[in-house]
Amino acid sequence: MHADVQQLMDGELGQWLGERETTRAAAKAKAHNRWFYGGIALLPVLAFIWFAPASLGDFRFFLTAVAIGGVYAWGQQPISKAKREVKIGINSAIARSLGISYEHDVDPDAAFGLVKRYELVPGHDRSDFEDRWHGALDGHGFDLFETHLEKQRGSGKNRRWVTVFRGAIVSMQFGRRFHSTTLLQRAGKHRSWLGFGSRADHATFDGHRLDYVDQVHPAFEDVFEVWSDDQVEARTLIHPSYVEHLLALERAFDGDAVRALFSEGEVVIAVESGNMFESGSMKASEDRARVEEAARQFGALAGLAKAINQNERGRVTGEA
Secondary structure, three states, rough: OOHHHHHHHOOOHHHHHHHHHHHHHHHHHHHHHHHHHHHHHHHHHHHHHOOOHHOOOOOOHHHHHHHHHHHHHHHHHHHHHHHHHHHHHHHHHHHHHHOOEEEEEOOOOOOHHHHHOOOOOOOOOOEEEEEEEEEHHHHHHHHEEEEEEEEOOOOOOEEEEEEEEEEEEEEEEEOOOOOOOEEEEEEOOOOOEEOOOEEEEEEOOOOEEEEEEEEOHHEEEEEEEEOOHHHHHHHOOOOOHHHHHHHHHHHHHOOOOOEEEOOOOEEEEEEOOOOOOOOOOOOOHHHHHHHHHHHHHHHHHHHHHHHHHHHHHHHHHHHH
């Protein structure tokens, strides 16, 4: 599923981006004015910080960083707003060309609740969501959004926010009926004693027990593990015929990418993919490359969802 970038740039999107050049120039000018006048206003503040009471001590460095950072953020606001406008315009045009919808702001739905419950993403203290693509692919409902999850580490002056997951959450109606809950996870995640020792024979998620499913593909067991409340159905859903494809996807996403949950008639996928779909730019000369990159990124994730969602058995059963 790939957007025709040439057609987009030759058509309405290309014209719209051309009209944004005035907007981008105005945003740059406004930012420079803010930085200039903010810098002038900052001079007496910095003078007070560095030449006023000695009791400030090392706190001077903190106050200086806050003051400079505040002026920079104030100046950056119009640029960020212009880049956001361009990003939304590009991503919306790509989505329309594919017959789906795009929204920048996201209110996470039930899919993320399942992702958290079955530990497809690490535990976290802060979450941010953006870039929702939704509609239908091959007649199946499809929903994708990005998430950035952070956990607070350290204490006192060493307290900091650390990224524990950045990537995409994809949910899609499955190509065949099923009633079980089946989890595809990284091998070795569930151990029998405090994360060490041999693999456990079951794992419990918020009171829901899933048992380990023996697989017949050696390479599959080296990378993934399957847990389910229905052994027979799990072997049908996670079929060895596309194991090699899953392993190729692992390599494409740097080795720690794909986790999938089959539940309530849908497959929900978590993919560590970095920050994607950032198609907004302040330079018109970069627009085409940004459009191509966003189209390629969405095509890769859509292809991933369809590959996991529809194995050969699933297609035949669904068509029958």
